[in-house]
Amino acid sequence: MTTWRSEELPDSHRIGGAGWVLIMLRVVPLAILVFGCLALLLLVRLVERPLFGQGRPWTPFITQFVCRNAFRIIGIGYRAEGAPMRGPGAVVANHSSWLDIFALNAAKRIYFVSKSEVAGWPGIGWLARATGTVFIARDRRDAPAQVDTFKMRLSHGHKLLFFPEGTSTDGRRVLPFKPTLFAAFFDPAFRDSLRIQPVTVIYRAPEGVDPRLYGWWGDMEFGPHLLATLAQRPQGEVVVRYHAPVAVADYADRKALAAALERTVRGGLEEAGVSEL
Template structure:
C-alpha cells in the first residue's frame, strides 16, 4: 500500500457563498468543456494514430499540451517556467504537491506520467490518465524486471517518462525523501549508458492573503472540495516550473546516489 503524507492539518475553508458559486461556474464550466472536449478529440485522433504509429504518439501529446496550457488561463492561475526541458532520451522527476501538477508539467513539455497502479481504477482521473498514455506500475522491487521492459519500450519510442519519487503528495512547501526503488530500472545495461534524468521543481504561490498551502492537496483531502475552493478563489496565485540541468545515470554508482542527487536539486528549487 502506498504511503500517504498527512503533515499538519489542512487549512480551513469558509463555506461558499453566491459569488463563490458564480466564480465556480465561470471557471469550472469552460474548464470541463476544455478537458473533456480535449479528451474526445484525443481519443478520436488516437483511433488513427495507434494503428499507424503504435507506441509513438506524434499528434495526441500536442492536444494534451494545449489543454494544460489553456487550463491555467481559464483558472486565472499565473504560469511561469524557468530553465530548459531536456532533449533526447530520458526521464523527468519532480516534487508532488497537487492535482494541478499534471497541468503544470504537461503545459511546457510533452511527457508521460508514471503512476501507481491504483490510479488506473479511479473514476474520471483514471480514464484521463489511460487516454494520455500514463504508465501504471506497482511500487514493488519484485516487479523491477517488468518495469525495465516497459520503460525501455517507452523510452525507445521517444517518450519522456515523468516520476514523482516522493511516492505521495505534500502541501507544496517541502520535499519528502525520494524513494530509490524506481531508479533501479535506470541502471539496467540497456538504459544506463544513454539515459538522462532531469529534476524539475514545482513551486506554488498562494493567492494574496491565503494560506501558503492553498494549492496543496495531500493526506485524506477530497478532490471535489479542493477543486471547488480552487475555482472559487476571489483572486488566484501562480505556479513556477523550474527545469534543472539533467543528470546522466552513468555518472552515479547506484540508484540511491542518483535518487539523493535528484532530491537535493528539486528541494533547492522548491526552497527558492
C-alpha cells in the same frame, strides 16, 4: 502508498457566495475544454495508434493545449523557467497537487508513471490511460517487466515523469525521494545512456491567503479541493523550474542518484522562498 499528512489544515477552502459564482463561470468552460479535447484526442488516437503504436506524434499536443488553457480559465498564472531536456529520458519532480499534472504537461510533452492501482480508479484511470500514462506495480519481482516497458516507451522518444516522494504534500516541502523507483535505471539497458531531469514545481498563493492553498494531501477529497481552487480570487501562480539534466552513469547506485536529485528539487523550492524547511 503512505500518504503525507499535516495535523493543521488550511482555512482557505471555505466558499462564499461570490466563490460559487466564480465556480459556475469557470467550471463550464473548463469542462468543455477537458472533455471536448478528450473526445478529440480519442478520435485522433484511432488513427494514430494503428500507424504508430505507442508512438504519439499528434495527441500530446492536444494534452498540452488543454493544460495551458486550463490555467487561463482557472486564473492561475503559469510560467516555466529553464530549458526542458531534449530527446528521450526521465523527469522527476516534487508532488504537491493534482494541479501538477497540468503544470508539468503544459510546457513539455511527458508521460506520467503511476502505480498500477490508478488504472482502475473511476474517471481518473480512464483519463490517465487515454493520455498515455505508464502503469507499474511497485514490486521488485516486476522489475524486469518494468525495464522492458520503459525501454519500449523511451525508444519512441517519450519522457517519463516520476514523483519519487510517493505522495503529495502542502507544496511547502520536498519529502525524501524513494530510491527503489530508480533501480530500473541502473539496468544495463539504461545506465550508460539515460539522463534524468529534476524539476521543481513551485506554487505561490495570492497575498494574504494561506500559502498551502494549492496543496492537496492527506484525506482531502478531490471534488472539494477542485471547487475551492475554482472559487479563489485573486489567484496565485505556479512556476515550473527545469534544472540541468544528470546522467545516471555519473552515480554509483540508486541511493546516490535519488539523493542528488532530491537535493536539486528541494533547492529549487528553497531558492523560490516558499519552503518551510
